Amino acid sequence: xxxxxxxxxxxxxxxxxxxxxxxxxxxxxxxxxHARCHVVGIDLGFEDVKHTRDGFAACFGASDETPGKPGxxxxxxxxxxxxxxxxxxxxxxxxxxxxxxxxxxxxxCSEVLEHIPDYRQAVSEIERVLKPxxxxxxxxxxxxxxxxCWALSDDYHNEPGGHVRIFKEGELKGAVEAKGLKHFYRHWxxxxxSPYWWLKCAFGVKREDVPAVNAYKRFLEWDILERPRLTxxxxxxxxxxxxxxxxxxxxxxxx
Numbered sequence: 001x002x003x004x005x006x007x008x009x010x011x012x013x014x015x016x017x018x019x020x021x022x023x024x025x026x027x028x029x030x031x032x033x034h035a036r037c038h039v040v041g042i043d044l045g046f047e048d049v050k051h052t053r054d055g056f057a058a059c060f061g062a063s064d065e066t067p068g069k070p071g072x073x074x075x076x077x078x079x080x081x082x083x084x085x086x087x088x089x090x091x092x093x094x095x096x097x098x099x100x101x102x103x104x105x106x107x108x109c110s111e112v113l114e115h116i117p118d119y120r121q122a123v124s125e126i127e128r129v130l131k132p133x134x135x136x137x138x139x140x141x142x143x144x145x146x147x148x149c150w151a152l153s154d155d156y157h158n159e160p161g162g163h164v165r166i167f168k169e170g171e172l173k174g175a176v177e178a179k180g181l182k183h184f185y186r187h188w189x190x191x192x193x194s195p196y197w198w199l200k201c202a203f204g205v206k207r208e209d210v211p212a213v214n215a216y217k218r219f220l221e222w223d224i225l226e227r228p229r230l231t232x233x234x235x236x237x238x239x240x241x242x243x244x245x246x247x248x249x250x251x252x253x254x255x
Contacts, residue, residue: 001026001224003110003189003245004137006034013037013084015105020094020126021112025052028087031108032056036084040104042092049089056087094122102131110139111245113172114146114163120175127179132254136181139247140167145194146244152201169246181250189245191238192231196220 004027011017015037019027022041029052031039043049092098094109094116107130113119130136141149146166149156157163173183196216203210223231 001190002030003027003139004108004247005187006031008185008187008249009106009108009137010135011035011037011106016040016103017106018042018099018104018108018129020097020107020109020122021115022052022089023048023111025055027108027110028052028089029055029059031106032085032087038086038088040088040090042090042097044091044093046091049091053089094125097125097129099129101128103129105131105134107134107136109136110247111141113138114140114165114167115161117164119165123175123179127176127181127252130181130252132252134252136176136250136252137247138172138176138250139189139245140172142188142243142246143168145197145242148194149197149201152198153205155205156197156201169248173248176248176250181252183248183250185249187247188239188243189247190235191241191243192223192235193220193244194238194242197244 011031011034013036015035017031017037017039019025019031019039019041022028022043023045025041025048028039028041031037041049041052043052090098094112095118107126109122109126113122116122126136141163143166146163150166169186177183196213199210199213199216203213207213
C-alpha cells in the first residue's frame, strides 16, 4: 500500500533515499524497484526491520519465513542490473538519526510523526540529514477522517505506540517550513480505506469477528493486489474527499 508518489518525490538513478519509520517496508521495497538507487530503511522496531529484510528475500529467493519458496522476481538475474540497486536496513530512533549531515537526496517519512510526542525534533533530524536540493515527502493521517476515528473509539489511538495527536495540515506544514524547507505539492491517499477504519472503530478495533469489517478488509486486500480499473477510478474520486492520509512534499534550498 504505497502512500507517497515516487514520481512527485523525484526519485531517480543514483539517489540515496531514506525511508524513516519504514515499518514493514512498503516504501523501501517500492523505491528499490522504482529506480537504480541506494535505499535505506530505518525503524524503531527490530521485528519490522526484519520483516522488511524478509520481503526482499522473498522477492529474489527464500526468506526466513518461507524457506525454499520461489521468489517473485527469479528472472531478474542480470548482475549489472542488480548491482545498481542497493538497500540497507537499520534499527534507529527518529529523534537521533545515525547519519551524517546531508546524507540523503530523498526522504520519506510516512505515517510516523503522529506517533512521536516531540515530532519537531524528528523534523529537525530530517532536515539535518537531507542534502541541499533534496526532496522530502511526509504523510500523516488527514485531520477530519482521523478525528472520526478518535470520536468513535479510544482504543484506536490510546495504546502504547499509538497516535498521540491529530495533525492540522497547516501545523505540520509550518513546522517543516520553519526548518527552511519549501512546500511544493500536496495530495491525499487511501480514500477507500477511511470507511474501513470507521467501521473498525465503530464495532471495536480489537474485534476480529465482525462480518462487515472482515468483508471490507478482504475487499481492500483484493484492491491492493489486483488494482482493477474500477477501484483505481473510485480511489481517484474518494481520495480528495475522504483520503485517510495527506501527503506533503518539500524541497530543501541549495544555499
